[in-house]
Amino acid sequence: MHDKDTIKELLLNYFKGSVSVIQKKWIDDWVNESLENEEVFYSYLEEWERKNPQYLTDTEQALVTFRNKSESGISQKIGSGSSLKPQKRRALKLFLVASLTLFGLLFLGTFDKVTVKTYNTGYGEMITITLYDGTIVHLNANSELKTPRFALFSNSRKVELLGEASFNVTHDPINKFIVHTMNGLDVIVHGTEFTVYNRRHNTEVQLKSGKVELIKHNANGDESVLMKPGEKVRMEIDGVLQKEKVKAPEDIASWTQYRYVFDQTSLIEIARIISDNYGVEVEISGDSIGKRTLSGSFRSEDAKEFAEAVAQVLGISLVIEKKRFRFAKMD
Structure with a gap:
């Protein structure tokens, strides 16, 4: 059963949903044996998907x-x-x-109100959601996730995200899981673990395991990008997709544990995180300190604690006035 042709035939039957319980268990164990087996699995999955298009979301x-x-x-x-x-x-x-x-x-x-379930988080709040197919979603602060309320009303597993979320998707050989973002970028996957950041500034996808396909919808046609584990793709406001390696894939979605990891991250970017997650206005006095960068990690569940730690490490002052934080040079 371990020769290449037999494995390929078995996997193709698996993607069609025509294997026995025992065969499915064998495939699951085989995929988990090594990264090489996982690569083979997803290569055959891509081959099968090209011959059997399933991207039907209407x-x-x-x-x-x-x-x-x-x-x-x-x-x-x-x-x-x-x-x-x-x-x-x-x-x-x-x-x-x-x-x-x-x-x-x-x-x-009112059809959408009946068939669509909406999850919202406030500033400083995180929730964990288990969807009807077993997929687990960690929804970050100040975010919104729309999901089908009933499996009946969708040929595929499609959700809409505004904000940031981490997904651990249940594998389904027939129905793809699709994350639709407001910026016209769709994340398409069968079963994997990844995060999607989708706010006003940009859209970013980080892949921890498995493979995903990104579809960017343009006026002149769609653009497709395939991702591998340990990669991230960032789409700026101008629509350009930039792919790069993640230095520490194990830290992807560390925010689900209230742990923030920085790698040469500028104060300007950190200020955006504080503003988006905690709903406070952040002011930076002077361009020079805005360009200062921070590397390392720390755990925090509180905006004040977060900002104070950043100010201490960067050697700058922090003034707090109600819901406004101001970073400035030391006097």
Whole structure:
């Protein structure tokens, strides 16, 4: 079973969802044996996906599927005419009422409120969410995540993120997991661990394990970028994608433990983190100190503690006035 052709055939059947429980267990164990096996797994996955495109996220198609199933079920029941028992006729009536209500909500413009669940975090707050497919999401402070409330209304597992989140995605050989950002960048994956930063300044994706594909939507067509573990891709306001290696992949999403890791990070960037995560206005007096950089890590759950530690390491002063922090040179 360990020869290359047999493994490839088994994996392709796995991606189609046509393997036994025992075979699935063997594949899971085999993938976890080594990084080489994991690379082989994802290379065959990419090959299979190119031949079997699954990137279908149109909710209209999902509704068509739902409607077809509904009409099929109704026709089968009606076909039996008066032979329906009272209980079945009542169930059919309830089903019809529910269907009409559902599509009534659609036309009234409240369909999204019914089918989409929204998670929000306040400043300084983090939450952990387990989605219906088992995917675990750590949602950072001042962030919003929209997810399907019911699996019925999406052919793929699609979520929308505004802010920052870390994802540990449950593998699904059929349905891709897609993170849609407000900046027109989609993160597409089957099963992996990664973080997405998506705020007003830029969008950044860091990959800890597995492989993901980034799709950037442009007026002239889509641009695709494949990522490997230990890489990060940053999209600036101008839309340019920049890929680079992460020096310490184990520190990806360290913020989920309230631990902040810096590597030649400027005070300007740190000020943005404080502002985004804690909702305070941060002022930097003087361009020279704004360009000062900090390397190292520390743990903090409080904005004041965070800012004081930064000021101490950089040798600058910190003045706090209600919800305003001001960094300045020492007198």
